[in-house]
Amino acid sequence: MKNYLFLLLLLLLSGLSSPLSADPRRDFATQYRPGRRILVDTRREGDSIRVYLRFPDRNLLRRGFPLHVVGWAGYDARRPLWQDTVRQLRRRLQPEGPGARVDFCLPISRLRAGLVLSLAIGPAEEAVSGDAAWLPLTAEHLSRSFILTDSLSQPLMRRYVHAREVFGVNAYGPDQRLTAYRYPLSSVPAAPPMAAAGALGPQPRRLSAQDSAQFRADELLRLPAGLYLLRVGGSPVRAGLLVEENRFPELITADELIAPLTYLTTSQERKQLFDALEPKKAVDQFWLKVAGNNQPIARQLIRTYYGRVAEASQLFSAHKAGWLTDRGLLYLVLGPPESVYRANEEERWVYRSYTERSGTFLFRPKPSTFTPDNYELVRRPEYEQLWYAAVEQWRKGRTAQPGR
Structure with missing residues (x-):
């Protein structure tokens, strides 16, 4: 009897320590919900990588649970390569408005380019879901020895600022020099999803820097509008930074309201609209006409559309404003994807709620010097009917109606 109880206990313990497993077709749609998305940034510190996490809402944190860190061979891997936990979170969590931030270190020996990390506070199963924070490790993540910070030296956790916004560059190591190379901003919007390759026009293979400047890595900065590459010391690793006018991603001027x-x-x-004597009033009249002179519907259309513009810029800004990108294009017109699936370096956005606008869109990674997280839409002629049906919903004021 004693041997039987010992064997049963051994089996139970082995079950508790067994590796996590998951359905590889996990849904990553939460990554495109600004109010639920966990932000991630990294900095190389000697033989470690410091990982920064920002949770949008402290109410989402599960008290008493550790932070689970899981390493995967890819987004669609069924079983992880390794898993670990970070405990004593109460001492590590820093409140930030309604959310919270935490940072910790991982040994570089456990990491490599191409590995994907998932991170979550809660039961272990939450770390394998699409709702966790997911970080595809690139050569930049493994080598970049600095992060962007706000005016209070807190991690910025984004790759854009507005002109004249005060920010800093926090570099690991003493007496570092920062070089900022400035390039022209792009205002070219994404082409429709059914556009042929020739319709996209010639794409420049390489941008030429307009100028450059040097700073101490620990001083606060204000930069004029432009697209920047930042480099610390003599390292070849560079990171992109988008500097936009006014209060980006908020929309202030008439031009900013008309362009999207x-x-x-x-x-x-x-x-x-641009040539009108009072362009802002002209924009209001445009939406009022779309809404059939129904002011509540017009206001809802304005809130919905320009809310999506701001959200797309928060989510996708890198080498240009987020609403100008391929993912921003769909986000504005079709809304946030209902489901997102990732596999074999591809990302699929699925819309299914409305028959006339249901479809699946395929994105493939197209990394650039300015961003390792850039995706390009695979355009197809069969998207034409779907696209014009979605635009028509906007043009007839139906998008803002209940159930739409």
Whole structure:
């Protein structure tokens, strides 16, 4: 009897320590919900990588649970390569408004480029879901020895600032020099999803820097608008930074309100808005006309569309404003993807709620010097009917109606 109890206990313990497993078709749609998305950044510190996490809402944190860190061979891997926990979180968590931030170190010996990390506070199963924080490790993550910070030296956790916003570069190691190379901003919007390759126009293979400047890595900075590459010391590792005018990603001026209408309007309509004596009033009249002179519907259309513009810029800004990118294009017109699946370096956005606008869109990674996390839409002619049906919903004011 004693031997039987000992064997049973051994089996129970082995079950508790068995590796996590998961359905490889996990849904990553939460990564495109700004209010639920966990932000991640990293900095190389000697033989370690410091990982920074920002949780948007402290109410989402599960008290009493450790932080689970899981290493995967890819997004679609069924079983992890390794798993670990970070305990004593109460002492590590730093409140930030409604959210919280935590940082910790991982030994570089456990990491390599191509590995994907998932991180979550809660039961171990949450770390394998698409709701966790997911970080695909690139050569930049493993080598970059600095992070961007705000004016209070707290991690910025984004790759954009607005012109004249005060920020800093926190580098690991003493007496570091920062070089900032400035490039022209792009205002070219993404082409429709059914556009042929030739319709995209010639794409420049390489941008030329307009100028450069040097600073101490520990001083606070204000930079004029532009696209920047930042380099600390003599390291070849560079990181992109987008500096936009006004209060980006908020929309302030008439031009900023008119430009995103490129996905819903003709060039002649936009010219009339730009040339109006009072362009902001002209924009209001545009939406009021779309809403059939129904002011509540017009206000809802404005909140929805420009809310998506700001969210797309938060999510996708890198080498240009997020709403100008391929993912921003779909986000504005179709809304956040209902499901997102990742496999074999591809990302699929699925829309299924409305028959006339249901479809699956395929993105493939197209890394650039300015961002390792850039995706390009695979354009197909069969998207034409779906696309025009979605635009028509906007043009008839139906997108803002209940259930739409």
